[in-house]
Amino acid sequence: MSNSARPIVKRYCLALAPVLLAACATTGGPPTQSGPVALPAASAAPLPAPGHTPASVAATAGPPLLLDESDPTLRALTAPQPAVSFIAADLFDRLRGGFALADIDQPAIDRELNWYANHPDYLERTFGRAELYLHYIVDEVQKRGMPLELALLPVVESAFEPYAYSRARAAGLWQFIPGTGKLYGLKQNWWYDGRRDVVESTRAALDYLQKMHDEFGGDWLLAIAGYNCGEGNILRAIEQNRRAGKPTDFWHLKLPVETRGYVPKLMAMRRLVKNPESYGLEFSRIPDRPYFTQIHTGGQIDLQVVADVAGITRDELYELNPAFHRWATDPTGPYALLVPIDVAPGLETALLGLTPDQRMRVEQYEVQASDSVATIAQRFGTTATVIRELNGMEASDRLITRGTLRVPASNFELPEKAARAALLVDRRGVARRGTRPVVHVVRRGDSLWGIAQRLGTDINTLARLNNMAVGDTIKAGQRLVVSERTAAAGKSTTAVAASGSGRQVTYTVRSGDTLYSIARVLQVTVAELMDWNGLSKRSIIKPGQQLVAFIAARG
Secondary structure (H helix, E strand, O other): OOOHHHHHHHHHHHHHHHHHHHHHOOOOOOOOOEEEEOOOOOOOOOOOOOOOOOOEEEEEOOOOOOEEEEOOOHHHHOOOOHHHHHHHEHHHHHHHHHHOOOOOOHHHHHHHOOOOOOHHHHHOOOOOOOHHHHHHHHHHHOOOOOOHHHHHHHHHHHOOOOOOOOOOOEEOOOOOOOHHHOOOOEEEEEOOOHHHHHHHHHHHHHHHHHHHHOOOOHHHHHHHHHOOOOOOOOHHHHHHHHHHHHOOOOHHHHOOOOHHHHHHHHHHHHHHHHHHHHHHOOOOOOOOOOOOOEEEOOOOOHHHHHHHOOOHHHHHHHOOOEOOOOOOOOOOOOEEEEEEHHHOHHHHHHHOOOHHHOOOOOOOOEOOOOHHHHHHHOOOOOOOOHHEEEEHOOOOOOOOOOOOEEOOEEEEEEEOOHHHHHHHHHHHHHHHHHHEEEEEOOOOOHHHHHHHHHHHOHHHHHHHOOOOOOOOOOOOOOOEEEEEEEOOOOOOOHHHHHHHHOOEEEOOOOOOOOHHHHHHHHHHHHHHHHHHHHOOOOOOOOOOEEEEEEEEEOO
């Protein structure tokens, strides 16, 4: 229960106390023992205001009744009454009530159930994390009229760890790979990864599941299997069974080994949540009430500033907003954050009332002759609009060389999980460019902050590249990796495209085409073709679809 609800309940209890006492005073006999307590006789008239006795009552009331305060009945009535506390319903009960998938007798389900039942510590950790997110997911699944078993899919996908990252580059509670994430509107850039956004990834996952459910004739098990291995694999397996005259339900399809275990895992979790006592387990209650709510920030904002204004820790804020893996929100949006529901009142108004300097902690930067607002914004990981707002500049204003500008401060240490997520993004960028490190030799008087500012990077990136903490000291002569540069030899076609020296072409998919055949025609690799078009091995290409490729210039 939120703190704001408690006083209301207490007040309600106090208001009832005089009524209960007055009603009970009519049932006791006259006392005969010493130590009396005087109480007015009961009256059928409405209760008077405190401190006021109506004339009609005063005129007719007899002498006060003397009650023995040692009487156990009286002591029970006059004893302080405990406050009535509201206990929210159990979210697990709501889940069970919305289960809609048939419980099937299959050895594969029994095997997975056995594993879950023998690993209660795993379940405790998983549902401990789920406590933050499960209510929201159950709400969203229920709004769409989908089986509530789907709300348990993150148990199988990520163990409800929003920072989970797989070898296949899948990320978040719902484990979207980059291509499928883009296909379902999940923005991914240096600042933000929508695959880890609790709200957006849930929307995308349910959209994807519903699409496959409709495509597979209303079969939820096939939709769930398709979520794991891709709808293309399911369609091919169905067609293969049709040609062979075999059933086309999940249990009869020839699917990848991982997928054959994936659906049984969900069905085993369903059975366990439905009746944990049968397996010697008891789930801790999760209150059936929202844990968080969404507030609007009105633009880019430093996440430490939000935590400070909200009165919560930095780690609490990142737990609810794992999509943001830098010190501030994405300057291009989304301009919304999740916060615990009990700190939300007034928080949005407070944030919208902050000045630009208060929203983004700032430091001073000396303008160089070659600088522009755009290059300075890029150097400090923000937009030209933010730089102009911080400095009260109009779009037509020019920079003054050797003058100073306020720029976003970057001396902020990320929580460990967020720092790892940021490092994954940084490493992927390096790998895509085909790069080798640039090394800086520390000079006397150098600091991480000074080197970062001098070389146009931020202190968090510099620390991560060298496996250091932001506050670590450095020594003269120490060698630091400060950035990456494109290797001179062996440039890939991807690097050519990124550098702008490749020629962009558009290819229209024809009947019978595959990614492999298209890659051969264009003389690129399948991996490059998938990367340029946000595709994955699960993706299906269709006639008429247009694909982009970058062709290296021929000498």
